[in-house]
Structures are given as C-alpha cells and as structure tokens.
Amino acid sequence: MFDLSSVDLLDAFTRELRLCKLQPDEHVVVLSEPSSRGDYVAAAFGAAKACGAHVIAATVPGGNPSPADSTRTGAGPGLSAVLRDTTAQDLLKSADLVVDLTREGFIHAPLQQDILRTGTRILFVCDAPDVLVRNLPKPEDKDEVLAGVELLRRASTMRVTSEAGTDLTVELAGAQPEFQVGFADDPGRWDHWPSTMVLCWPRRSEGRIVLAEGDILLPFKEYVRGPVSLDVADGDIVKVSGGADARLLEQFFADADDQWARSLSHMGWGLMRTADWFATALYGKDELMGMDARAFAGNFLWSTGPHPVLDRESYAHLDIAMRGCTVRVDDRAVVTDGRLAEI
Secondary structure, eight states: OOOOHHHHHHHHHHHHHHHTTOOTTOEEEEEEOTTSOHHHHHHHHHHHHHTTOEEEEEEOOOSSSSSOOGGGTTSSOOOHHHHTOHHHHHHHHHOSEEEEOSSSTTTTOHHHHHHHTTTOEEEEEOSOHHHHHHTOOOTTHHHHHHHHHHHHHHOSEEEEEETTSOEEEEEOTTOOOEEEOSOOOSTTOEEEESOOEEEEOOSEEEEEEEEOTTOEEETTTEEOOSOEEEEEETTEEEEEEESHHHHHHHHHHHHHTOTTTTBEEEEEEEOBTTOOTTHHHHSOGGGOOOHHHHHBBTOEEEEESOBGGGTBOOOOOOEEEESSEEEEETTEEEEETTEEOOO
8 A cells, every 4th residue: 555644744844834934946955864754755856846946855774773762852863873974964965955864863973063164054854744834934923032032032021939949040141042933944053843932052051950750751751750849050950859750860961071061051931822732742752853742832941951152062961751741931921930921
C-alpha cells in the first residue's frame, strides 16, 4: 500500500515555506538522517518545488543508532556526519534555505552560526504532524515577538514570581534579547517550526525557582511530580531541594561532568496560543521535540548550560517550562499568573 501521509502534509509545508519567503529559483536543501520522517522529507521536497525553488534532498549518516535517543533531542551538538564533513557543510552554506529534518539539529553547535553567517536560512522541524499543523504560525506573530524583544532591550530587570514560591531577579543589561517565531524569513535566520517565544541570555540572576507539579522537564519530556526548589546565586544553581525530581536533576548535573551544567542559560516566555500543555502526555517521547511545552502561551521557560553571550559552550542543556508564573519586565507585567498580558 502506498504511504500517502506526505500528501496530507504538503499543504502545511508549502504554507510554512512561503512564510519563510521562499522565492522561485532559490535553492533549498532538505537535510535528513536515516531516522528522520520520510513523509516530512517528501512534503518539504514537494513544497519547495511548489514554490518554484530548486531543491536537493540530502541524507547524511545518523548521529545515533536508530531509534535515536529520544530523551536527548534538543540537548546535543548535532550530527557528527555534518560536523566532520566539509563537503556537507559547503552544501548547506550554498543554500538559500535549509529545511533541517534531523533529530538533533545544530542548535548548540558553533557550525550552525558559521552556516548562518553565509546568509543561509535554516528551518528546524522535529515534532509530530498534528503538532506542526495545529501550531502553524501566522505572519503577524512576528510583530508580537519583536515587541517583546524591544521591551527586553529597553529594560534593566526581569522578575519572575509564583504562588509556588519562585522569586527570581534577572539583570537584563547585555542579555541579547532574541525570539523564535516558527519561520525563517530573514537572511541568516534560524528558527523552529513550531515556536513562538521571547527569550534572552542574562549575565546574572539571583533568587529561587520553585517547580510545581505539572511543570515540564525537557529533554526528559516528563511532568514534575512534586515541588522542587532551586536556589540561584550569581546565575548558578547552588542548591536543589525536593523529592524524586530533585534527585533526577542532581543526577543530571553530576553525570554531565560539565562546569556549566548548573549555570542558567536563556529564559523568557511563550506566546504560542495554539500550544497544548498536555501534548507531552499524549505522544510517545520519540514523536516530540516538545515545542508545545517550550512555547506555550504564558509559560516561563528557562534553561541551563550553553550561553553565547558569556562564550560558554555546553551540551548540559535543560529546558524547564513552568506554568502559573508572573513575569515582570521592569514595572510591566508580560505574564500574570501564567496568562499573557498585552505588550
């Protein structure tokens, strides 16, 4: 029987590539590894052709035996098959748009910045089909995230509080505000479909983060089962208290054998109103990257490990998505008790 799933995805991928401003006669590379979804490769290939672009589908050796280590997606360096192959790198650098369908992407690899500096746009796609379709971005989403970026750029302090006990103060000077919007439309732009969020890379933060039941630990793709308290001093986690989830985090930090494992990285808030907080419970771990959790409207997302502003290269990367927080940028609330405020 024919596998026609890519036909159902063709419209969504075509709409997505048009959001990326793909033009006739531009060059597209659809990058995959053996464990990538074949229907995504076909849909991306067909969508690029429908936009009138030149397209090449390139499959490189996988970074892990198949099936890939699903809990680690989003926390590794990327495919060694590309990191060690200058021919593959040259192909990506020569493209106008790379549709990255690999399991890990190049999010934390310095190579990605080398590719982007050539003007290549990169769109990373690694979530389930209905997650992509449900969270297909809109052009106006970019105006909203850019408003958040500008607010962070002008501000000096971000404060995050919650009824669970979080009280974290973040210095914003030099924090390099950024965004994800779900499409890569500017030269040298990387983005992730789906994603709508505002983030920054603070140099210093102080206080306490208290995880509550139902918050989400990524890349483990697990809900927090009981309160976890993390004391933060000068941007580092200096104490972790709680039950089983606290022990899980402590073990992660110890096993990472990385000097930056306990250091805070990017943080910000989600604006993806179509996201489903329960998606993490409804899919197998190998089906999701977890962008519903990361970009859920009104969440507070913070991470550990790599920090480009401070020149920290690290693969000890956690993303932790929290609900029910209030996020204030200077004296302006952008999230109140887990609900988005107007900017």
